[in-house]
Amino acid sequence: xxxxxxxxxxxxxxxxxxxxxxxxEQGEFCVLIGPSGCGKSxxxxxxxxxxxxxxxxxxxxxxxxxxxPPERLRxxxxxxxxxxxxxxxxxxxxxxATVPRLLxxxxxxxxxxxxxxxxxxxxxxxxxxxxxxxxxSGGQAQRVGVARALAADPDVLLMxxxxxxxxxxxxxxxxxxxxxxxRQTGKTIVFVTHDxxxxxxxxxxxxxxxxxxxxxxxxxAELLVAPANDFVxxxxxxxxxxxxxxxxxxxEEYCRPAQRTRNNATxxxxxxxxxxxxxxxxxxxxxxxxxxxxxxxxxxxxxxxTPEMSMKEALxxxxxxxxxxxxxxxxxxxxxxxxxxxxxxxxxP
Amino acid sequence: xxxNALARPPSWHRFLLIALSTLLIALVLGMEQLAPLFRALxxxxxxxxxxxxxxxxxxxxxxxxxxxxxxxxxSIGVAAGLFVTRPAGREFEPLxxxxxxxxxxxxxxxxxxxxxxxxxxxxxxxxxxxxxxxLLPVVQNTVxxxxxxxxxxxEAARGNGMSAWQILWRIELPLAMRVIIAGVRxxxxxxxxxxxxxxxxxxxxxxxPIIAGLVGNNLPYVIQGAILVGLLxxxxxxxxxxxxxxxxxxxxxxxx
Numbered sequence: 001x002x003x004x005x006x007x008x009x010x011x012x013x014x015x016x017x018x019x020x021x022x023x024x025e026q027g028e029f030c031v032l033i034g035p036s037g038c039g040k041s042x043x044x045x046x047x048x049x050x051x052x053x054x055x056x057x058x059x060x061x062x063x064x065x066x067x068x069p070p071e072r073l074r075x076x077x078x079x080x081x082x083x084x085x086x087x088x089x090x091x092x093x094x095x096x097a098t099v100p101r102l103l104x105x106x107x108x109x110x111x112x113x114x115x116x117x118x119x120x121x122x123x124x125x126x127x128x129x130x131x132x133x134x135x136x137s138g139g140q141a142q143r144v145g146v147a148r149a150l151a152a153d154p155d156v157l158l159m160x161x162x163x164x165x166x167x168x169x170x171x172x173x174x175x176x177x178x179x180x181x182x183r184q185t186g187k188t189i190v191f192v193t194h195d196x197x198x199x200x201x202x203x204x205x206x207x208x209x210x211x212x213x214x215x216x217x218x219x220x221a222e223l224l225v226a227p228a229n230d231f232v233x234x235x236x237x238x239x240x241x242x243x244x245x246x247x248x249x250x251x252e253e254y255c256r257p258a259q260r261t262r263n264n265a266t267x268x269x270x271x272x273x274x275x276x277x278x279x280x281x282x283x284x285x286x287x288x289x290x291x292x293x294x295x296x297x298x299x300x301x302x303x304x305x306t307p308e309m310s311m312k313e314a315l316x317x318x319x320x321x322x323x324x325x326x327x328x329x330x331x332x333x334x335x336x337x338x339x340x341x342x343x344x345x346x347x348x349p
Numbered sequence: 350x351x352x353n354a355l356a357r358p359p360s361w362h363r364f365l366l367i368a369l370s371t372l373l374i375a376l377v378l379g380m381e382q383l384a385p386l387f388r389a390l391x392x393x394x395x396x397x398x399x400x401x402x403x404x405x406x407x408x409x410x411x412x413x414x415x416x417x418x419x420x421x422x423x424s425i426g427v428a429a430g431l432f433v434t435r436p437a438g439r440e441f442e443p444l445x446x447x448x449x450x451x452x453x454x455x456x457x458x459x460x461x462x463x464x465x466x467x468x469x470x471x472x473x474x475x476x477x478x479x480x481x482x483x484l485l486p487v488v489q490n491t492v493x494x495x496x497x498x499x500x501x502x503x504e505a506a507r508g509n510g511m512s513a514w515q516i517l518w519r520i521e522l523p524l525a526m527r528v529i530i531a532g533v534r535x536x537x538x539x540x541x542x543x544x545x546x547x548x549x550x551x552x553x554x555x556x557x558p559i560i561a562g563l564v565g566n567n568l569p570y571v572i573q574g575a576i577l578v579g580l581l582x583x584x585x586x587x588x589x590x591x592x593x594x595x596x597x598x599x600x601x602x603x604x605x
């Protein structure tokens with residue numbers, strides 16, 4: 001657990017961080033976000049004393065951080081930055097072993113831990129263990145950076161725009177992976193980014209900063225439906241607020257029972273799914289805009305949704321295929337239910 | 350310290366180093382065997398072979414002078430470079446750079462001229478001149494080498510709980526080592542050449558036959574000394590090049 005109490009950082013007369021108080025509960029994924037110069041990075045770096053705070057108090061696990069020598073504190077808190085932060089003259093394994101070695105773990109335990117982390121981040125193939133940072137892809141280097149931060153099993157993980165330097169596709173994969181690792185390890189994470197989509201995707205709580213002050217600290221959904229003021233609304237992006245909200249919703253929340261038929265002639269409801277003997281949808285009867293009652297064969301799994309998919313993606317598929325409904329399929333391709341355009345509209349966000 | 354497999358030097362380089370080292374050793378030990386050759390080339394010179402002292406002794410004395418002066422230059426130079434890149438010494442950086450540059454701008458002959466009345470003739474004034482002369486490249490490259498360590502790398506080291514000493518020994522020095530060694534290389538090579546001038550104030554070096562040859566108008570003496578000094582410089586340079594390569598770690602960052 002991390003507590004910031006009246007945290008302030010002054011450089012001369014400017015207060016780059018101004019009286020911030022917030023609590024990050026155990027296991028929470030807290031994202032600090034805001035425009036450049038809002039003090040989000042400074043706030044993060046004050047937690048592990050890379051920057052000294054001017055006023056206020058920081059408690060980590062109930063302990064005032066100024067009571068510990070900075071090196072001891074930092075070895076207890078994981079720290080990940082952009083991939084260039086890897087030590088270029090050390091192999092992947094040595095990089096991961098950084099903190100355990102500083103803590104003088106026995107080498108057998110270190111070796112075990114390295115293997116564990118390489119497996120956790122799916123880096124155990126390809127002999128990556130002995131590679132140097134410049135031999136890694138951007139995504140791999142980033143994973144090693146996070147693995148290094150987790151090496152000594154700290155309760156708290158600080159991440160300063162760790163995915164800032166990778167391409168969008170890789171960033172996507174890294175976000176999915178970080179979410180998974182967060183769920184699996186239950187670490188308390190404080191994560192700095194300037195990318196609202198990244199924040200909404202990862203955070204269990206978002207702290208929006210502006211001019212060194214905390215504007216709103218809330219769950220992502222609250223931030224979207226109840227923004228504290230116009231700044232919050234503008235920062236989130238007024239125009240696609242609705243879509244952002246849908247990106248936090250999953251198809252299963254909107255899924256409703258579907259009408260089925262075995263033969264293709266009769267549609268018993270405006271939207272009816274023709275299914276085969278295994279309950280796999282073959283075609284949609286009705287539901288296509290502009291062309292009434294034209295059966296459309298379900299050719300591939302692009303033309304469908306899964307329960308885990310975000311509603312934003314489901315909506316995007318409806319628009320792309322010009323249909324008002326998508327079949328929701330289980331992993332075997334069987335029909336679980338349907339999501340419809342009307343359902344999206346009827347559901348209160 | 351691990352060696353990067355990509356930074357292996359070409360094989361001819363190794364061959365050249367071995368060949369020239371062998372030639373150097375052979376000449377140091379067996380220059381006298383070339384007496385007939387020199388007599389044939391310079392029939393008017395008598396003697397055509399420098400014999401007041403063995404070439405082995407001259408070479409060893411020369412090496413001792415260069416080794417000692419380089420050791421002192423490197424110790425002072427690296428220490429000064431480290432000092433001015435620490436938070437406590439940062440404000441002294443311009444001063445130290447200027448002092449080191451002044452040491453280099455003095456012609457070595459002038460340094461000798463100043464050192465002789467203070468330290469007498471022979472080994473000591475030459476040593477002083479060489480130390481002053483070899484300081485600049487070491488200081489410059491130490492500062493430059495430490496400057497190439499990316500700030501993110503340092504931040505990561507600090508953020509992962511390394512102390513200032515641990516950062517220096519485990520991160521900064523290994524990463525700066527290539528550039529520092531390049532500075533040491535320049536310094537040593539300069540001193541191998543400059544040490545010959547020490548013979549004008551009575552130091553025993555490979556310059557002794559050269560000076561004797563110049564004074565006595567004996568070209569074979571000059572050639573015999575110059576060949577050994579030249580070879581010594583080339584062999585040392587090649588050896589340093591190999592040493593430098595051991596400390597290249599590829600590009601930093603996340604190149605594919």
